[in-house]
Amino acid sequence: xxxxxxxEDEAVDFLVIGTGAGGAPLIAGLAEGGxxxxxxxAGPWFRPLEEFAxxxxxxxxxxxxxxxxxxxxxxxxxxxxxxxKAVGGSTVHFAMVSLRFRPDWFKSRTTLGYGADWPLDWxxxxxxxxxxxxxxxxxxxxxxxxxxKRPRYPYRxxxxxxxxxxxxxxxxxxxxxxxxxxxxxxxAPRGDSPPCVYRGYCRFGCSTxxxxxxxxxxxxxxxxxxxxxxxxxxxxxxxxxxxxxxxxVHYIREGKWRFQRAHNVIVAGYAVETPRLLLASAxxxxxxxxxxxxxxxxxxxxxxxxxxxxxxxxxxxRWNKGPPSLSLTExxxxxxRKDFSGGYCxxxxxxxxxxxxxxxxxxxxxxxxxxxxEMEKYNHQVGLKMVGEMLPDERNxxxxxxxxxxxxxxxxxxxxxxxxxxxxxxxxxxxxMQTSLxxxxxxxxFRQENDTNHLGGTARMGNDRRNxxxxxxxxxxxxxxxxxxxxxxxxxVGGVNPSLTITAIAMRTxxxxxxxxxxxxx
Amino acid sequence: MTDHxxxxxxxxxxxxxxxxxxxSPSWNEVTRKVVHARLAVPRxxxxxxxxxxxxxxxxxxxxxxxPATGAIIPLPAYVDAKITEKHEDGYRYASLPHQGxxxxxxxxxLDQEAADSxxxxxxxxxxEQQDALLQRMQDGKLDxxxxxxxxxxxxxxxxxIADITHAYYAHPIAWNEIGFGGPASPRGYxxxxxxxxxxxxxxxxxxxxxxxxxxxxxxxx
Numbered sequence: 190x191x192x193x194x195x196x197e198d199e200a201v202d203f204l205v206i207g208t209g210a211g212g213a214p215l216i217a218g219l220a221e222g223g224x225x226x227x228x229x230x231a232g233p234w235f236r237p238l239e240e241f242a243x244x245x246x247x248x249x250x251x252x253x254x255x256x257x258x259x260x261x262x263x264x265x266x267x268x269x270x271x272x273x274k275a276v277g278g279s280t281v282h283f284a285m286v287s288l289r290f291r292p293d294w295f296k297s298r299t300t301l302g303y304g305a306d307w308p309l310d311w312x313x314x315x316x317x318x319x320x321x322x323x324x325x326x327x328x329x330x331x332x333x334x335x336x337x338k339r340p341r342y343p344y345r346x347x348x349x350x351x352x353x354x355x356x357x358x359x360x361x362x363x364x365x366x367x368x369x370x371x372x373x374x375x376x377a378p379r380g381d382s383p384p385c386v387y388r389g390y391c392r393f394g395c396s397t398x399x400x401x402x403x404x405x406x407x408x409x410x411x412x413x414x415x416x417x418x419x420x421x422x423x424x425x426x427x428x429x430x431x432x433x434x435x436x437x438v439h440y441i442r443e444g445k446w447r448f449q450r451a452h453n454v455i456v457a458g459y460a461v462e463t464p465r466l467l468l469a470s471a472x473x474x475x476x477x478x479x480x481x482x483x484x485x486x487x488x489x490x491x492x493x494x495x496x497x498x499x500x501x502x503x504x505x506x507r508w509n510k511g512p513p514s515l516s517l518t519e520x521x522x523x524x525x526r527k528d529f530s531g532g533y534c535x536x537x538x539x540x541x542x543x544x545x546x547x548x549x550x551x552x553x554x555x556x557x558x559x560x561x562x563e564m565e566k567y568n569h570q571v572g573l574k575m576v577g578e579m580l581p582d583e584r585n586x587x588x589x590x591x592x593x594x595x596x597x598x599x600x601x602x603x604x605x606x607x608x609x610x611x612x613x614x615x616x617x618x619x620x621x622m623q624t625s626l627x628x629x630x631x632x633x634x635f636r637q638e639n640d641t642n643h644l645g646g647t648a649r650m651g652n653d654r655r656n657x658x659x660x661x662x663x664x665x666x667x668x669x670x671x672x673x674x675x676x677x678x679x680x681x682v683g684g685v686n687p688s689l690t691i692t693a694i695a696m697r698t699x700x701x702x703x704x705x706x707x708x709x710x711x
Numbered sequence: 712m713t714d715h716x717x718x719x720x721x722x723x724x725x726x727x728x729x730x731x732x733x734x735s736p737s738w739n740e741v742t743r744k745v746v747h748a749r750l751a752v753p754r755x756x757x758x759x760x761x762x763x764x765x766x767x768x769x770x771x772x773x774x775x776x777x778p779a780t781g782a783i784i785p786l787p788a789y790v791d792a793k794i795t796e797k798h799e800d801g802y803r804y805a806s807l808p809h810q811g812x813x814x815x816x817x818x819x820x821l822d823q824e825a826a827d828s829x830x831x832x833x834x835x836x837x838x839e840q841q842d843a844l845l846q847r848m849q850d851g852k853l854d855x856x857x858x859x860x861x862x863x864x865x866x867x868x869x870x871x872i873a874d875i876t877h878a879y880y881a882h883p884i885a886w887n888e889i890g891f892g893g894p895a896s897p898r899g900y901x902x903x904x905x906x907x908x909x910x911x912x913x914x915x916x917x918x919x920x921x922x923x924x925x926x927x928x929x930x931x932x
Contacts, residue, residue, distance in 0.1 A: 242741045242745040242746075243737075243738070243742045243893070244742055244745050244881070244894065246749075246881040252801055253801055254799040254800060255799065256799060256802065256803050256809075257801065257803070258805050259804055259805065260806075264802075264804055265802070267801050268800050268801015268802050269801065349903065350904070351904050351906075351907075354905065355905075385899075386895075386896075386897060386899025386900070387899045387900045387903060388897075388898075389895060389899075390895065390896070396896040397896060397897055397899075504905045504906050505906050505908065507892070507907075507908070510892075510902075510903055511903055542880040542885065542886065542891050543877050543881055546876045546877065546879070546880045547873070547876075547877070550872045550876055556774045556845070556849075556872060556876070557773060557774065557775075557776060557842070560876070561775065561776070561888070564885075564889050565723055565890075567890065568889070568890050568913075602805075
């Protein structure tokens with residue numbers, strides 16, 4: 190596929206840093222809207238059919254494995270599932286779970302009494318969710334059991350594997366609803382994507398292109414519309430001129446620092462790299478980093494609790510077959526009779542051997558022959574894993590450490606501690622998931638108490654420049670041609686996987702930019 | 712002082728060999744290349760010196776015991792390769808140094824602890840003594856000066872356990888042991904339900920049906 194290339198001296202209309210769930214829809218949408226766009230990614234542009242192995246260890250190449258320093262009372266495990274360093278970002282290896290937020294979460298402070306309100310209206314988001322689901326051709330159930338009415342999913346739901354079926358049996362025994370998971374992998378052919386073959390290595394990159402990652406669903410659209418994707422290009426600093434406007438970015442490619450001019454810069458590097466770049470771009474005028482007059486850049490980092498309960502079945506489950514989370518219940522997102530704030534869902538699980546041994550050692554402290562004996566039960570294991578809402582807290586931060594990386598850039602220090610509400614939510618979920626596993630006669634049940642996954646916060650959106658970094662259009666309050674559009678704009682993370690919401694916000698931002706351009710407001 | 716006293720538990724999936732599928736539609740070219748490179752890992756240390764290597768070998772043999780005969784997963788070689796080839800984790804606890812330095816310091820400290828309590832280097836202790844020291848490390852109870860302030864519990868969890876067990880379960884021998892289907896691109900799987908098995912998956916030996924499983928596993932391909 191031929192790709193247009195832009196010269197560094199020519200200021201492009203939009204320079205987008207990051208090509209994941211936030212960046213890729215922006216690059217595609219803006220290019221299709223007639224703007225000149227260059228999308229930067231620090232990672233390589235993989236060709237899955239030729240370059241993706243069915244191998245957990247090899248596929249670590251999809252992760253952001255440059256060092257981050259972690260501390261706090263609950264230091265976060267980074268580098269794996271909550272990161273991506275490739276064109277397509279972490280959607281290249283995400284589990285494809287594509288869920289809508291509960292409407293009330295957009296005003297959780299006002300309606301539910303916790304967290305912070307979003308500046309977005311859920312009804313508008315409902316339309317953008319529909320657009321995102323169409324763009325990704327989500328495969329899902331005919332009727333989704335929770336929330337306001339929504340259109341049918343574009344593709345039919347996937348067949349359940351036995352792990353997903355056991356979730357359903359457990360939920361029914363408990364009297365709660367469950368559903369096949371809406372997934373961004375096609376259940377029938379779409380363009381160059383064949384239907385999913387249930388290979389089960391989804392979280393290590395899809396080698397058949399059934400997965401509708403940003404790499405598959407948006408990047409080809411972007412290139413076709415005239416955007417350039419510049420891979421292996423690590424942006425180190427955003428340049429701002431004396432009038433307080435961004436003029437372009439300094440980036441390193443093939444060992445050499447370079448400068449690309451731009452009329453607008455959009456940062457879409459996710460909740461660690463986005464604040465890292467804004468903080469690292471500090472100038473004499475903006476001593477605390479760019480877009481940071483509120484002091485909130487890098488603050489209110491959130492993750493989602495990702496605890497699990499596992500057990501052993503007498504039957505052969507062989508949970509590695511098919512996408513890892515083929516069924517879910519988000520019952521507790523819609524039940525407010527709880528003694529804590531926030532919600533959570535849980536999903537069926539299918540960890541591959543290396544991930545599974547991490548659970549066994551991390552949760553049970555096993556090693557030696559005991560570990561080998563437990564691992565041998567692999568084909569009989571069953572598990573449920575939560576995605577839980579953790580609350581924003583200004584003490585959870587991304588800051589700059591003194592250590593520098595291979596580019597000579599200061600690395601991020603990620604500081605995280607769970608709050609009492611987070612712990613209460615986790616305990617509630619663990620006991621409910623345990624009840625569900627007991628209901629299907631699983632034995633040797635144990636809990637994985639310490640795991641987190643998705644990120645959010647660190648450049649939150651809001652209606653007031655004093656307590657947010659960007660407005661509802663993802664435009665920074667301080668520098669009018671500097672934008673942030675990724676999971677870092679989330680004021681709260683909700684109790685479902687965030688990627689569909691990130692994509693929906695990016696698609697809304699494209700529409701808003703087109704409207705503003707028409708009115709001469711850029 | 713045996714290095715290896717583990718058992719391979721060969722009877723659950725008798726004669727299953729995931730490598731027999733390597734030229735089937737379950738393995739694409741890049742997977743073959745990656746797994747072959749893994750099997751060909753250099754067996755001599757490139758990062759560690761001989762003293763560190765002695766200790767590391769002894770630690771690996773206790774964390775993941777393997778049989779004295781037959782094919783072995785060369786665990787110390789993978790630990791060395793991870794450092795030599797700079798395969799980073801993507802995060803570092805503020806109180807742990809980078810992986811190579813952490814390993815060097817931890818292995819030296821383990822030798823020092825062994826000398827302090829038994830008057831000999833770690834690899835010369837009995838398996839029971841070796842296990843006891845590892846257990847104390849896991850419990851966070853080792854703190855001789857050679858640790859230089861590095862928390863032994865974090866070192867145990869994030870270097871010893873992680874690096875050794877990940878290497879073990881990334882190896883085809885381990886996949887055979889647990890009956891894991893292994894690489895599956897582009898063929899994938901068809902039979903998804905409970906107690907269903909595709910003909911290209913490992914057959915489990917149920918009591919009295921061992922010969923049947925063995926026969927099935929010979930046909931996996």
